[in-house]
Amino acid sequence: MNRRQVTPRRDRSSRPRRHWLVRGAAFVLGLGLVGAPLTASAVDPSRGTPGFCPTEEGVTVVIDFGKLGGTAIVRCAPGPVGPGFTGHSALVDAGIQLQGTRRWGEAFICRLENRPAPDEVIPIKGREKYKEPCIDTPPAAGYWSYWWAANGGQWQYSQWGVKNRNAIRGGFEGWSFSLNATAETNPKPRITPRRPNSAPQPTNTIPTQGPSGNNPNEQQQPNNNPGNPGDQGSLPGDTITTIPGNSRPTYPSGSSGGPTQNGATNQPSWPGRPSTPGQPAPTSSNGVPQPGAPTTLPPGLPRDGLLPGGEQPGAPRPGDGDTPTPGSNGDIAWSGGEPSGSSQNVPKGVPVSTMLTGFAVLILLGGAVITAQYRQARRS
Amino acid sequence: MTAYWLPRNLHPAAWWLWALGLATAASRTTNPMLLALILSVVIFVVINRRSDAPWAVAFRLYLSLGAFIVVMRVVYRIIFGGGEGDQILFTLPEIPLPAWAAGIRLFGQVTLESLLGGAYDGLRLATMLICVGAANALANPKRLLKSVPSALYEAGSAVVVAVSVFPQLAESVVRVGRARRLRGSTERGIRAFRAVAIPVLEDALDRSLRLAAAMDSRGYGRSGALTGGARAVTGALLVTGLIGICVGVYGVLDGTTPRYLAGPMLAIGVAIAATGMYSAGRRVHRTMYRPDHWRLAELVAAGCGIVAAIVLFRSSSVDPANLNPSLRPLAWPEVDLLPAVGVLIALLPAWLVPPAANDLEEAGR
Known part of the structure; x- marks a missing residue:
């Protein structure tokens, strides 16, 4: 188990060095400014604990990537849960990596564990090539829906924003990516909100069909959500198709087709981005369950099948190490530690491209000032 | 070829296209390094290619307005x-x-x-605003009105009056400030503000009345020999077309709007507006004194701005990560080769375009 966590970290530490070389070579050739995107998706192990909360004290945070593919994450924010302990605090304290929109800050959660990634195509209805820039409010057809539940209760769509809701002590905070869903079909997090040791019969089973929103018995309340601006434009008649296993049709052909416009996404064509298109991502060594393996979570369309080259092989995927694997009794067995996210936070110095751009800006501004003074002198 | 480099004032639309191209490029990114690069390119070109006219000197007011926007976002x-x-x-x-x-x-x-987060967001808006300021500094707003097609005179004069409000205010402020300094006034703070604000307001009123009189005497707002029905049809076509163009341009500029509001809407708007302009221009006949010509230098200036916008558009589909750098985890904003080169292309007019003419006649009214 530990070996598996070490591997991605080693990969990552070797990556920047290569980028510096690539960038240095580009600089020498006079090409100028070459950057490399930072794939940042890892839980912060210094915060929270993996798995369900052991006691009443904390809040369990469930992240269900749903139709984005990948596996679910369950982590515990230890608390203490007081009056000011909002859903946002729970996410942060559980070590979940989150990103808000530029416009609203973290009051509107746009990415969790760097999903949907900036270069990830989300085939929302009518805009099959959509990529989430996280500048403004995400579209109603593709956003992170926010749920809560008491221990042993049912998932409820939150009527409040992430910073406006106080978390329940011992309860659950759920996040489920809502793709092309209406207010009625918003997918609930597919992990039963019940702490394993809180009841004699833990039922941490995961429904084998698609999002539970399709099941009318589980539909506790209409998910009309005035508090969520992303939920306004619900599309009548737009229903989720259930996803059997790892079948591809989760994503309409728009995501895989159209290499003319979208080819850049699927091919590592820009410099400084290591990726090996032909080589399958090391899913098994990476802790992501193999497709078809009995431990697979139902939706689990692995992202590699979706975006070849869209992600570095060996880079930790969301949920690495946090992957709930149903055990013998349907319980969730926890794999232990996580890939370290802290290496992202350690400043490694200013990247070459940033420095070059800074120099260019300084040269231009200096030239402008000199010119202005020269013209001033000539005029007078 | 030497005639190319003779100092002259470019067609105003050329500078507007260049500046709007850069504003479009700025709207595609929140990367502060890229925005700083766009800003410095704009400042460099403005300093090198502006005339000594008062509206050109007012460019620094746009810069302080941009700084104000960033500061407000951060304070918020x-x-x-x-x-x-x-x-x-x-x-x-x-x-x-x-x-x-x-x-x-x-x-x-x-x-x-x-x-x-606040600074990145504010810098994006400030950069777009300063791009518009650069267009106002490089192009004479009044000459822009002259080059509006004759069918668009009524809409065009309203737009130009609106666009030139800020340069004119800035010009007034500079003029009043100079007058105060010549009188040896050393007041600062709120007293100085009072001493500047009243003359500037008075100046604005005077100027509007003068402008109205001048436009009236030149035949603006005259319907000529047109029937009421024809004018109504023309007006409706023009307004509908312009609204379509507005929505389409917004859709193109804002990457998050549905695509059917972008290209198709823009095309429909342009088609309707063209019909309206054709029907209006058929009957309107106006002559122009000393028209601005569209020559190679204009093509260079406009082309450089448009290329920058296109490159940023392309790179937002190729590598969006560096266009919107991550704040959590906090990462250095890295710059890719493609967008940086695209922005630097917009720097070329600083050398490839003839310098502005500075004779009194041009710099005056």
């Missing part, structure tokens, strides 16, 4: 932005709010992430 994040991110810079005493105001937090911990 300090007041309301509480608790986002790990890098705590300092902690202000938090003001407790009642339960119904949950989610609003006053002061408290101020983090680097929230401040940078």
Whole structure:
């Protein structure tokens, strides 16, 4: 188990060095400014604990990537849960990596564990090539829906924003990516909100069909959500198709087709981005369950099948190490530690491209000032 | 070829296209390094290619307006932005709010992430604003009105009056300030503001009356020999077309609007507006004194701005990550080769375009 966590970290530490070389070579050739995107998706192990909360004290945070593919994450924010302990605090304290929109800050959660990634195509209805820039409010057809539940209760769509809701002590905070869903079909997090040791019969089973929103018995309340601006434009008649296993049709052909416009996404064509298109991502060594393996979570369309080259092989995927694997009794067995996210936070110095751009800006501004003074002198 | 380099004032539309291209490029990114590059390119070209006319000197007012926007965004994040991110810079005493105001937090911990978020967002808006300011500094707003097609005179004069409000105010401020300095006035603060504001307002009123009289005497607003019905049809076509163009341009500029509001809407708007202009221009006949010509230099200036916009558009589909750098985890904003080169192309007019003419006649009215 530990070996598996070490591997991605080693990969990552070797990556920047290569980028510096690539960038240095580009600089020498006079090409100028070459950057490399930072794939940042890892839980912060210094915060929270993996798995369900052991006691009443904390809040369990469930992240269900749903139709984005990948596996679910369950982590515990230890608390203490007081009056000011909002859903946002729970996410942060559980070590979940989150990103808000530029416009609203973290009051509107746009990415969790760097999903949907900036270069990830989300085939929302009518805009099959959509990529989430996280500048403004995400579209109603593709956003992170926010749920809560008491221990042993049912998932409820939150009527409040992430910073406006106080978390329940011992309860659950759920996040489920809502793709092309209406207010009625918003997918609930597919992990039963019940702490394993809180009841004699833990039922941490995961429904084998698609999002539970399709099941009318589980539909506790209409998910009309005035508090969520992303939920306004619900599309009548737009229903989720259930996803059997790892079948591809989760994503309409728009995501895989159209290499003319979208080819850049699927091919590592820009410099400084290591990726090996032909080589399958090391899913098994990476802790992501193999497709078809009995431990697979139902939706689990692995992202590699979706975006070849869209992600570095060996880079930790969301949920690495946090992957709930149903055990013998349907319980969730926890794999232990996580890939370290802290290496992202350690400043490694200013990247070459940033420095070059800074120099260019300084040269231009200096030239402008000199010119202005020269013209001033000539005029007078 | 030497005639190419003779000092002259370019066609105003060329500079507007260049500046709008850069504004479009700026709207595609929140990367502060890229925005700073765009800003410095704009400033460099303006300093090198502007005339000494008062509206050109007013460019620094746009710069201070841009700085004001960034500062306001950052202050807003300090007041309301509480608790986002790990890098705590300092902690202000938090003001407790009642339960119904949950989610609003006053002061408290101020983090680097929230401040940078505000600064990135503000810098984007400020850059777009300064791009428009650059167009106003490089192109004479009144000559822009001259080059509006004759069918668009009525809409065009309204637009030009609106666009030139700020340069004219800036010009007034500069003029009044100079007059005060010549009189030896050393007042500062609120007293100085009073001494500047009243003459500027008076100047604005005087100027509007003069403009109205001048336009009236030149036949603006005259319907000529047109029937009421024909004018109504023409007006409806023009207004509908312009609204379509507005929506389409917004859709093109804002990457998050549905695509059917972008290209198709723009095309429909252009088609309707062209029909309206054709029907209006058929009957309107106006002559022009000393028209601005569209020559190679104009093509260079406009082309450089448009290329920058196109390159940023392309790179937002190739590599969006560096166009919107991550704040959590906090990462250095890296710049890709493609967008940087695209922005630097817009620098070329600083050398490839003839310098502005500075004779008194041009710089005056």
